[in-house]
Amino acid sequence: MAKLGIKDIAAISGVSPATVSRTLRNPGIVSEETRKKVMKAVEEGGYTPSRFGANLRTQKSGNIIVVMPDITNQVNAGIIRAIERQAQKAGYSILLGDTQGLIEREKHYASMAQSGQADGVLLFTYHMPFNLNHNQPVLKQLPPIVNSCESIPIEGISKVMIDxxxxxxxxxxxxxxxxxxxxxxxxxxxxxxxxxxxxxxxxxxxxxxxxxxxxxxxxxxxxxxxxxxxxxxxxxxxxxxxxxxxxxxxxxxxxxxxxxxxxxxxxxxxxxxxxxxxxxxxxxxxxxxxxxxxPLEEIGKACIELLLEQLDGKSEPGRYVELPFTLMVRQSTGPVPVDR
Amino acid sequence: MAKLGIKDIAAISGVSPATVSRTLRNPGIVSEETRKKVMKAVEEGGYTPSRFGANLRTQKSGNIIVVMPDITNQVNAGIIRAIERQAQKAGYSILLGDTQGLIEREKHYASMAQSGQADGVLLFTYHMPFNLNHNQPVLKQLPPIVNSCESIPIEGISKVMIDxxxxxxxxxxxxxxxxxxxxxxxxxxxxxxxxxxxxxxxxxxxxxxxxxxxxxxxxxxxxxxxxxxxxxxxxxxxxxxxxxxxxxxxxxxxxxxxxxxxxxxxxxxxxxxxxxxxxxxxxxxxxxxxxxxxPLEEIGKACIELLLEQLDGKSEPGRYVELPFTLMVRQSTGPVPVDR
DNA sequence: TGCTTGGCTGTAAACGTTTTCAAATCTGCA
DNA sequence: TGCAGATTTGAAAACGTTTACAGCCAAGCA
Structure with a gap:
């Protein structure tokens, strides 16, 4: 049995593909009766809507790309974990871009974003990997970007930093x-x-x-x-x-x-x-x-919030969020030795 | 200026969309002359092929999803870094699935794979998150899976383990x-x-x-x-x-x-x-x-290799790779105290 | 010259959704 | 009963590629 498409489900449940789509994306607007019919067919057929079609139609990938110099670093790992959790809640997936410090890899990930593979970018590296093509109205062309940890000196991208x-x-x-x-x-x-x-x-x-x-x-x-x-x-x-x-x-x-x-x-x-x-x-x-x-958790959270707001068009780029650091006094520091 | 599509580039360079596609994907089969024309238009227009169309047409996402319990863990981080590097070389991107030990999140990522969001799955958790739907011929329906670190007792998925x-x-x-x-x-x-x-x-x-x-x-x-x-x-x-x-x-x-x-x-x-x-x-x-x-690096490498082979159809699922561990004797162990 | 071959290119279909628009049905009210 | 409006549905277009197929042309050969 080949994989079922929305048309198959439509045929099985005796409705149009449009209605199947509505049932899945926006159940409120279809009648109770149709909803049941459709859901039954969906479950029995084990139907999972293909993301390809939806992506193409909506021009959204549902992905956010995170560009980091090294995920092995505890700081980065802590931040990306928070990011992933928040992103998933909001229905986004995280594309991991570990650049290992190489600019060429940063560019690679930038171009992925530009080709639609991601709807937004979280930049933790300290270069601006996007080609600001001179022919074009620059930032307007780019996907929403939030920059954190290493401040990139570019106007108009949002930032999450500590002082x-x-x-x-x-x-x-x-x-x-x-x-x-x-x-x-x-x-x-x-x-x-x-x-x-x-x-x-x-x-x-x-x-x-x-x-x-x-x-x-x-x-x-x-x-x-x-x-x-x-x-x-x-x-x-x-x-x-x-x-x-x-x-x-x-x-x-x-x-x-x-x-x-x-x-x-x-x-x-x-x-x-x-x-x-x-x-x-x-x-x-x-x-x-x-x-x-x-505050790694908060940094991650703030990054994703800023980005999501931009993706939803609820917020302008260029915002700046500063998070507080804390001095943790422990045992590795003490009074200066007297004998010296 | 709206974003350019393959048709625009085709029009600008005076060829068909098919030829533009060929120039980009398979430059060898177009004539030198056309190639130049097309590349010129591509560069001047700042054209990046949209992944949406390509994905839909080819039914491939170019993504691999990595399901891990906690990316903050040094072992996992080390492995995923190696995975990411190798995957990128092969033209794949990594979707990060940090489950934080929750089965529901594992299932979430499994369903992402089933909806085509990823071409293959690397499983580092110890559950089988895929619904083995009773109506269906089970494993054949699933994307290629490689399992590592925690051995999942399921026949027919490839594994990379240490003893x-x-x-x-x-x-x-x-x-x-x-x-x-x-x-x-x-x-x-x-x-x-x-x-x-x-x-x-x-x-x-x-x-x-x-x-x-x-x-x-x-x-x-x-x-x-x-x-x-x-x-x-x-x-x-x-x-x-x-x-x-x-x-x-x-x-x-x-x-x-x-x-x-x-x-x-x-x-x-x-x-x-x-x-x-x-x-x-x-x-x-x-x-x-x-x-x-x-050997984190090697584990990551082996995982991705096994998966890529399956994606290319060069290899059957169900293979088993065992990697060697090494005893590192340092200073935290010593002879048993005599006085006890 | 006529025919074949090979290289290159164009046409058009297909991939699987979502969404606009319009049509159909139903509800409530006069 | 008739009508306005609300609710629900379907038809069809659109998203941007890739690729099978067919066609064209030039070159090579008899």
């Missing part, structure tokens, strides 16, 4: 309040907006405290575990070691802690470690990692 | 070889095949060593961090504490380690901890976690 500058400043101020003066920064990739912003926060906190920046204490990382290890190794070689290290991600902080403990340093008695993100493992480290909490 | 029984046995044998006799097991959800299998391995290793199973040392967890903490707390209350704890996941092991260290126990001098999975954080714990390595 990275304040977040980093808060982190550093926490260390300053413990008496630290030599505070290292382990940064993410320096071409990411988040790193630039967090570095701004770091600098502003130090300058407010009248402390000059020591270039030796600024290390470039890539947000990953290994780069945290490498950074710490580098810092340990310094003649004048830092008394506290502010890592721009928890992963790097965890890497740093591991190197420190490997080398017999006590945290926080010898060196304080501060992270950023508050991934689920942070509180389980020994010592538990002091960090800046990002 | 959980041997993996767990290897883990326990490692502990036995260090002289441990009181070895606790912190299990996953007891209705998951992986937990059942690992528990089998645990029992078989102990029984081979002539050690009787102590029910007090068997704790039920859920593979998550918190359940590892809870399990450890429970074990610490015991009058006769275990000298080693085998956790069925790294997350639970990390939770257990945290509780242990919080309470002043030394690992492995007082208690040895063993995990399963080898997530990226395992080697960065202090002490580094001894565990069973799962």
């Amino acid at each position: 990275n500058v304040s977040g980093a400043r808060t982190a550093v101020e926490h260390l300053l309040s413990l008496g630290h003066k030599r505070i290292a920064a382990v940064m993410g990739p320096t071409d990411t907006p988040s790193t630039v912003e967090r570095f701004d926060g770091y600098k502003s906190a130090l300058s407010n405290a009248g402390i000059e920046i020591d270039e030796q204490l600024i290390i470039r990382g890539d947000y990953g575990l290994d780069s945290g290890m490498g950074a710490m190794e580098q810092l340990l070689k310094l003649r004048m070691r830092p008394t506290a290290v502010f890592c721009f991600s928890d992963d790097m902080a965890i890497g740093a802690m591991s190197v420190l403990q490997e080398n017999g340093f006590r945290i926080p008695q010898d060196i304080s470690i501060m992270g950023f993100d508050d991934i689920r493992y942070a509180r389980l480290m020994t010592p538990a990692l002091t960090t800046i909490h990002q | 959980n029984v041997s993996g767990a046995r290897t883990a326990v044998e490692h502990l036995l070889s260090l002289g441990h006799k009181r070895i606790a097991a912190v299990m996953g959800p007891t209705d998951t095949p992986s937990t059942v299998e690992r528990f089998d391995g645990y029992k078989s290793a102990l029984s081979n060593a002539g050690i009787e199973i102590d029910e007090q040392l068997i704790i039920r967890g859920d593979y998550g961090l918190d359940s590892g903490m809870g399990a450890m707390e429970q074990l610490l209350k015991l009058r006769m504490r275990p000298t080693a704890v085998f956790c069925f996941s790294d997350d639970m092991a990390i939770g257990a380690m945290s509780v242990l260290q919080e309470n002043g126990f030394r690992i492995p001098q007082d208690i040895s901890i063993m995990g399963f999975d080898d997530i990226r954080y395992a080697r960065l714990m202090t002490p580094a976690l001894t565990t069973i390595h799962q």
Whole structure:
């Protein structure tokens, strides 16, 4: 038996295809009697409406594409989980775009959106992968886009962010309040907006405290575990070691802690470690990692809400939502050692 | 200017829509001259073929749906990343189905596949979410399915697995070889095949060593961090504490380690901890976690390969691929304490 | 020259829905 | 009973491709 189409169901239940469609999409407008007939045929035939026809007719895919640099990262994973749940509630599916940092892959996903494979795009990377074709009225042509985590400097797309500058400043101020003066920064990739912003926060906190920046204490990382290890190794070689290290991600902080403990340093008695993100493992480290909490669930929710509003035409693009971070003081930070 | 369709491009370049389609899908069969004309029009018009029409015509969505219990889990995230990369190479997109353990969501994704929203399904959950409609010739109706991680007891679907029984046995044998006799097991959800299998391995290793199973040392967890903490707390209350704890996941092991260290126990001098999975954080714990390595990348690759072969009709369903695990001996396991 | 072959292209059908429009039926009220 | 309006239904068009089939033309060959 071949797969049944709407026409078959129509024939079986003795109505027109239009009525079958109505019964399924908008049961309220068909009579009780017809509805029963149709539903019976639908169930007995095991009919599932093909999405292809519907997509073509309505020009909607029911998909949202999420473009992320790395889904393996706890921050991204946490956000996309929230997104998926909310999207499903609203009847949308999530197309996963893991770019692994490659621009070409970002473009690939952008073109998927443009070919109708998705109705909207959630951008967590820091490039603008869409071809802003010069012949055309630019943004109007694009599907709705919401940008989060890494702020893309383009007018007219909605954003969901935390205040990275304040977040980093808060982190550093926490260390300053413990008496630290030599505070290292382990940064993410320096071409990411988040790193630039967090570095701004770091600098502003130090300058407010009248402390000059020591270039030796600024290390470039890539947000990953290994780069945290490498950074710490580098810092340990310094003649004048830092008394506290502010890592721009928890992963790097965890890497740093591991190197420190490997080398017999006590945290926080010898060196304080501060992270950023508050991934689920942070509180389980020994010592538990002091960090800046990002509200992943809320970020995901806000992203999808902004996008859905645009898809429903209820809202203009270009909106900006800022979510609060929280300083989580745990055991990996402590007073500056007295003997130094 | 409205969005251009294939007919517009055809008109602009003075050929038929068929030729435009051929130029894009199968450039080899059109003449050099036409190809140039068409490509020029395509580029100048910024034309991207709509997927809707193509999908309808070819009855293919170009999507693969991945059904997972929780994408936030490092194991799943690692696998899906590999899947996504391979799928994209083959021209497929990944639809993310994060079920959060809910059967209804699994069914939802199954029905998406049946309505043509995906050409194939990768199942990492442990239910069979498809309605095996009694009226119909069962499996033939379903899209190709590959099952991994949690083995679903259904004939005729392909599988990619590691040998959980041997993996767990290897883990326990490692502990036995260090002289441990009181070895606790912190299990996953007891209705998951992986937990059942690992528990089998645990029992078989102990029984081979002539050690009787102590029910007090068997704790039920859920593979998550918190359940590892809870399990450890429970074990610490015991009058006769275990000298080693085998956790069925790294997350639970990390939770257990945290509780242990919080309470002043030394690992492995007082208690040895063993995990399963080898997530990226395992080697960065202090002490580094001894565990069973799962080849996530290879699992993902194998899944997609099996599925693609079925989609291409090159291979029958029902194949079984087994991938090797590896014992990673690190610092969290050591000889049984002499003083006990 | 006439015929065949092969390369390239065009015509038109088909994929499976949704939705507009109009027609048919029913309801309630005068 | 007659009519306005509401409710329910059907016919048909449209969505944008791909592809089977047929046709055309040039080239090669006898």
